[in-house]
Amino acid sequence: MTGQTIGLLLVMIIYLILMVGIGVLYSKKNNDVSDFYLGGRKLGPIVTAMSAEASDMSSWLLMGLPGVAYLSGCAEAGWTAIGLAIGTYLNWLIVAKRLRRYTHKANNSITLPAFFENRYRDKSHALMAISAIMIVIFFVPYTASGFAACGKLFSTLFGVSYLPAMIISAIVIVLYTTLGGFLAASMTDLIQSIIMTIALFIVVIFGIHTAGGFDAIIANAKSMNGYLSLFSSYDPAAGASVPYKSLTIASTLAWGLGYFGMPHILLRFMGIEDENKLKTSRRIASVWVVISMFVAIFIGIIGSAMTKAGALALFENSAQSETLIVRTAVLLSNHGVLSVIMAGLILAGILASTMSTSDSQLLAASSCVSQNLFCDCMGLKLSKKSSMLMARLTVVVIAIIGVFLARNPNSSVFRIVSFAWAGFGATFGAVMLFSLFWKRTNRNGALAGMIVGGVMVFIWKYLIAPLGGLFGIYELLPAFLCSAAAIVVVSLLTAPPSQEIVDEFESV
Template sequence: MAIKIIFLVVFFAVMIGIGIMTRKKANSVEGFVLGGRNAGPWLTAFGYGTSYFSAVVFIGYAGQFGWKYGVASTWIGIGNAVIGSLLAWIILGRRTRVMTKHLNSKTMPDFFGKRFDSKALRVAAALISFIFLIPYTSSVYNGLSRLFNMAFNIDYKVCIIVMAALTCVYVILGGYMATVVNDLVQGIIMLFGITAVIATVLNNNGGFLSALTTLSQSESDLPVTAGMQGAFTSFFGPDPLNLFGVIILTSLGTWGLPQMVGKFYAIKDEKSVKAGTIISTIFAFIVAGGCYFLGGFARLYEGNPAIYKDDGSVMYDSIIPTMLENLPTILVGVVIVLVLSASMSTLSSLVLTSSSTVTLDLIEQIKPKKNEDKKKREKTQLVTMRLLLVFFIAVSVLLSLNPPTFIAQLMGYSWGALAGAFLAPFLWGLYWKKTTKLSVWVCFIFGVGFTVANMFLKFIASPINAGAVTMVAGLIIVPLVSLITPKLAKDKVDGIFSCYDEKVTVEKKYSLPENAPADEA
């Protein structure tokens, strides 16, 4: 117990220390929200990765999908790395940084408002973010309950209150830079932690080959496996179609999440884009791939009463903690810090995004304009963001302390609504001049409407698959509606896209000159 407590005390001390060290970077709105657009590759890449993977993934999703799909759930982690990280950086990274800087846009709703010349779009996007980021924030705590009960035998409510309070302190102190510097530290812990946990769990089950052999002999849930032998060790698992839906939601979904895309706003330079792409992808392969690979061996524990409810159904959130029960004490301490790191990094990114969006894109847009000087106005905005940050954390804690019965599904609904509404308009808005304002409205309405309707009517049983449908449909809706609706003024759109045509000078090691003469023999 002493070792575990020491791990926690050191961890929390480092977090607060970083908040104090970076507080000078948060004296302006752009500094507080984007770190002055001066984040290097390591900070941006780890900020992106740690915001991506929370305790929901490590405890909830890894256990649930590992139980359902076996080792084929590793494909989810691979999809997260290739689609959610590599392609996201390649397709969105540079263009997002260039256009948002050109438009002086600080948030995703701000981008929609300025790109499509619509204050109403900006307010609508802010409302969608506010409504669906709160339940997402609450879901971050869910993965902690059984882990802390296993490690400390204490009520997890104490843990989430302490975690929320400490996150609140360092984000209020240092804003974006405190968040990404802490993300770097937390990301390193996650990399080492997941590697050590996988090695130890497999060793406890006789090694990789022995564990795989035992898993292949599982005969439980025959309706799921359709009578297949060794379904849980097969290449695509027992249910490839639903597995594909999970990959789409958890991978493509990041392209439309405000807290994820916002990391691209703050990239420092071209070198940071290229290095960040590589670092972020490797991080996702190790952390996401490792989490789902570990979860793939969940069926090895199917006889353990700790993972079942009284009615005999499986408690997915208890699977990973049960796998970790027999780890050495020091490794349990590492796992606790690992899950806290994953949770606090995601939590800090979410509440910073929520508070800045509501302040800049909602309150500032609907309140009466006053003739106050810029310095005074910025000071007011900073105070408002910090107060709202406390509010969002308090609300998420209250929801987590008394969670509704469907809280475990809220992450799927939140991702579906946010990415379903934002992904397609943002992507097409970056690349296609002919994207129209009305197409964005239609996508907003469809993404949110479809998700909410499915929550109650359940015409698609899985919220994961429903979210995947909204995202893919949005990519089709936006161009189709744009072809038949009024275009924005050509000169205005040309002015927005002119940022991509500006000439820059780079060193030859980053770009070869065109028509360069060949060297003489």
């Protein structure tokens, strides 16, 4: 290894040690499973805001979004960002406070499956079991894609074998998650959001300088027909613009619907100490999301200008363009010791974006298996100490499955992300909104919406979307609408909820 490579590696190792240290620090604050999975509802407004958004964005923010903007311009990346920004704001505005209050009122529910069961007084455990199984189905491969991203990052940069690099990354994530639980994951997510922000702005400043200035960047973008437009996208193969149709815009905006059903984000709402501080959290989160996504898209535009200036090689497909920030960091590291440290921070930011999502997913999936399926549905009676051990062992087992799924270095890191996002949004999004805002919703309606939404994601993705045309839209939108329709129809056709449930709803 060169001195430059060793310097980059040292910065990233220091970062990983810091994350494990936080896990050790917070391990002493977990007295029971409520602390482990929800932090005893002790999060402050800043940690709530930033940990929610860091766990949301993942490596998609630093790799996927700039990569899309680099290749095709502003349309797809822009409408996706707009949809996510609207979804983020509405989730904080209409869901966060009511969910925090309702989960506490409904027998102090510490997981989403437990909330659905307690909300509807479902003594059959069907709601809990189905929701827990759905969470595991969509989260395990999602987590595996995060492990794979870490492995590919180390493998590409340092020339080490993919499998050991991926396993070591997974071990670090599992260590601080199993030790510190929800509080450790939330605090590391706060730090990771700061690192991600620093990484974005270092890349922007260095990129503008390398590309020849802001005017050169804009001139390059204008030279490609449709590149800066939100209503047409640039086709690099044809060198021409392609109209971005209204149906495609609506489909892309539908990404925002996914927020209402994201377990790892909703858990942050449930974990805040004071519900009155959620307004502060909402402002912080919304501003950070808008700025970070705008900067990420701008990095893609800068990258195109850097290619024209000869500083970067031409990226011809998404697999290559998603490495834009990694290649920029390597380029930056050639300019002395300080530049090596800054480049290391950029790479640590990519690592942070992946880890901040993986730790949250591990906790959410683990809580469904150990707490909801084993203890609640199967009736296992465990002591406080045994419950903590079960929780930690479940995190390890789920991580091992994730490592197994990520063992192939040629597997697609991001292919599953949009599908898993659609799965969560369709399975839980409509059910969550109706649970919080329509008192006529009953247990049968919620169960129908959950099943129809989850199944329709698969049906639309693999059977209907391939037909193309009007059907070739993102599966989240039709699946979400079908879930909502199922909730309304089944709830109205079956007995209304009991007076006890209605009274609790109105009190919330």
